[in-house]
């Protein structure tokens with residue numbers, strides 16, 4: 001079933017929603033057959049995830065993890081990081097790059113979430129609905145919609161759907177979202193199309209698919225989603241002609 005008319009916004013007619021929901025579930029089933037059902041283990045607690053997310057901006061996972069480990073070794077508690085001289089934090093997180101921006105952001109975030117007992121904590125978010133919690137988190141400098149949703153989904157088990165570059169590229173190529181949908185729009189559309197109980201496995205498996213198969217230069221020849229894919233139909237098998245088709249073919253980043 002190949003449906004290539006996809007929305008740029010979460011509002012859509014019921015018939016289109018039903019079709020895209022069916023397609024989304026088919027994508028999910030096939031990726032689970034290839035990659036399995038990811039288990040929810042190895043995630044950080046919410047405060048650690050917040051710091052790690054700030055460290056991860058504009059750097060690789062490897063450098064983020066090196067910086068995170070150095071920070072935890074040198075300043076083992078979040079209170080110590082918050083209260084340290086900013087130069088000490090900057091030096092510890094040096095491997096992540098942009099340390100002159102990230103160090104004060106981390107300290108400011110930790111101050112902002114410090115509770116009356118003196119400890120940084122995000123537990124109060126559990127009393128808010130997902131939208132309120134996401135908006136609260138996005139009030140912290142350096143926290144955008146993706147980071148906020150990662151904290152909520154990974155560390156707190158809340159139904160939020162983070163959209164990173166892989167998810168954005170793959171879902172545009174599959175036309176679950178429109179070719180011109182921004183990441184923010186993608187986030188709203190996918191939060192509607194994917195059933196909340198599947199946010200986590202769908203997120204993890206689409207990222208894996210984007211890293212291993214549907215790369216910027218896609219390996220369509222080994223892809224199990226070919227018959228569902230609008231990029232494959234328009235840009236690999238066919239010659240793009242219409243405006244919509246050429247937009248799909250530009251989803252290489």
Ligand code: SF4
Nearest residue numbers: 214218220223229232
């Ligand atoms: S067929 Fe190609 S473009 Fe489509 S999802 Fe698979 S790898 Fe990506």
